[in-house]
Amino acid sequence: MNFISKKIRIIEKILDDLFPNPTSTLHYVNEYTLLISILLTARSQDKKVNEITKILFRKIKNPMDVIYFSIENIKNIIKSIGLYNRKSKNIYDLSIILINKYNGIIPKNISKLKSLPGVGHKTASVFLSHVCDEFVFPVDTHIHRMMFRWKLSNGKNVQQTEQDAKHVFKKKNWKKLHFQIISYAKKYSPSRKWNSKKDIIYQELINHNLL
Numbered sequence: 295m296n297f298i299s300k301k302i303r304i305i306e307k308i309l310d311d312l313f314p315n316p317t318s319t320l321h322y323v324n325e326y327t328l329l330i331s332i333l334l335t336a337r338s339q340d341k342k343v344n345e346i347t348k349i350l351f352r353k354i355k356n357p358m359d360v361i362y363f364s365i366e367n368i369k370n371i372i373k374s375i376g377l378y379n380r381k382s383k384n385i386y387d388l389s390i391i392l393i394n395k396y397n398g399i400i401p402k403n404i405s406k407l408k409s410l411p412g413v414g415h416k417t418a419s420v421f422l423s424h425v426c427d428e429f430v431f432p433v434d435t436h437i438h439r440m441m442f443r444w445k446l447s448n449g450k451n452v453q454q455t456e457q458d459a460k461h462v463f464k465k466k467n468w469k470k471l472h473f474q475i476i477s478y479a480k481k482y483s484p485s486r487k488w489n490s491k492k493d494i495i496y497q498e499l500i501n502h503n504l505l
Contacts, residue, residue, distance in 0.1 A: 301504045309474040316473030321347050332420050333412050337376040357398045360389035384412030431460050431468040436479035
């Protein structure tokens with residue numbers, strides 16, 4: 295077993311022990327509200343987004359609801375999170391496109407998803423990782439940080455980290471690992487006030503001379 299394989303085995307074992315059945319932390323009621331929730335998380339914490347969506351999704355649960363709900367109304371509900379002006383317009387425009395072009399159904403194709411307002415590569419990948427078995431490995435700031443700390447990527451940019459993650463982890467595990475690594479990063483290896491002594495994986499890798 296080579297150096298990287300040993301490292302991956304330790305990481306995956308600890309993640310499986312800590313988070314055997316990982317799930318999304320986002321609040322949503324269907325695929326449409328899931329996409330909106332993911333869109334809203336840009337530069338915003340999941341906890342804050344969940345507080346807002348519990349109110350927002352009483353008003354809009356599908357693209358048709360937006361027709362009777364103005365951009366200004368959306369803005370008033372989500373104004374406590376970052377980029378709320380742009381996000382409000384994107385939600386409205388996205389919903390209209392879904393109605394006119396896709397009969398209100400969200401496409402499961404990453405290129406079509408990325409053509410929607412406010413939906414970039416990460417948002418599209420995260421959505422697909424929730425709703426289908428397409429092999430995607432969305433990399434957010436938490437996964438980006440962990441890949442760098444585990445010395446599995448150089449931290450140059452998120453795009454490079456995604457390619458590195460897809461290379462070192464088995465494809466069949468991508469979906470599970472996406473949720474596991476995010477959960478681990480938040481609890482044991484935060485970006486601020488990181489205590490390496492309490493970072494279980496980090497310590498285990500050091501003990502095995504793998505860092």
